[in-house]
Amino acid sequence: MSDPFSPELGRLIAGYRRFRENGWSSNRERWSSLSEGQQPQVMVIACSDSRVDPSQIFDVDPGEIFVVRNVAAMVPPFETTPGYHGVSAALEFAVQFLKVKEIVVMGHGMCGGCRAALTQEMRGFEPGQGGFVADWIALLDDAREQVASTHGTHGRPAERAMEQAGVKVSLNNLRTFPCIRSKERSGELKLTGAFFAISDGVLHMLDEGDGHFRPVA
Numbered sequence: 001m002s003d004p005f006s007p008e009l010g011r012l013i014a015g016y017r018r019f020r021e022n023g024w025s026s027n028r029e030r031w032s033s034l035s036e037g038q039q040p041q042v043m044v045i046a047c048s049d050s051r052v053d054p055s056q057i058f059d060v061d062p063g064e065i066f067v068v069r070n071v072a073a074m075v076p077p078f079e080t081t082p083g084y085h086g087v088s089a090a091l092e093f094a095v096q097f098l099k100v101k102e103i104v105v106m107g108h109g110m111c112g113g114c115r116a117a118l119t120q121e122m123r124g125f126e127p128g129q130g131g132f133v134a135d136w137i138a139l140l141d142d143a144r145e146q147v148a149s150t151h152g153t154h155g156r157p158a159e160r161a162m163e164q165a166g167v168k169v170s171l172n173n174l175r176t177f178p179c180i181r182s183k184e185r186s187g188e189l190k191l192t193g194a195f196f197a198i199s200d201g202v203l204h205m206l207d208e209g210d211g212h213f214r215p216v217a
């Protein structure tokens with residue numbers, strides 16, 4: 001009898017079977033220690049884009065990084081308005097309960113969310129038709145003004161500037177969370193900006209001193 005999966009899901013199930021065969025059994029000890037709890041030291045905030053999987057880029061094992069992925073790797077500002085604050089909940093858990101020592105915000109090249117922020121192509125769309133994306137990336141509006149006035153709104157230089165500015169917006173918003181701000185001050189927590197250039201697969205790190213992203217040697 002053939003599997004009842006769609007071809008798309010079937011590919012994933014085949015991967016799961018390889019994982020059970022190779023990855024799971026050879027690391028059984030590691031999995032069993034993780035079954036009692038996780039102690040990741042680093043939180044990564046990345047884009048949902050299928051090309052930028054933090055575990056793959058940083059080549060880490062299960063249990064090592066606590067990850068939030070969303071459109072354009074955004075962190076909203078600290079807000080206590082009614083609503084479902086998913087990123088804030090993950091941050092709170094990572095910082096206050098897991099006590100991660102480092103938060104990395106990783107933007108990336110060819111980011112559709114950042115491009116939409118730049119072009120405003122989804123502005124005014126209905127929720128479910130692009131409106132949720134438009135609302136979410138309005139987090140980039142202020143940064144967008146600066147990028148657009150320097151680079152315009154189309155082409156790679158403008159897009160890359162928007163992608164890198166987005167990392168800085170998320171870092172600034174992280175610092176609006178009182179628990180993050182105080183732990184950064186006391187040295188318990190470090191915040192770092194990163195950028196993965198899809199074109200050449202090179203990771204860049206942000207120097208907050210001069211605002212430049214430089215390739216990791």
Ligand SMILES: [Zn+2]
Nearest residue numbers: 047049111112
């Ligand atoms: Zn993206």
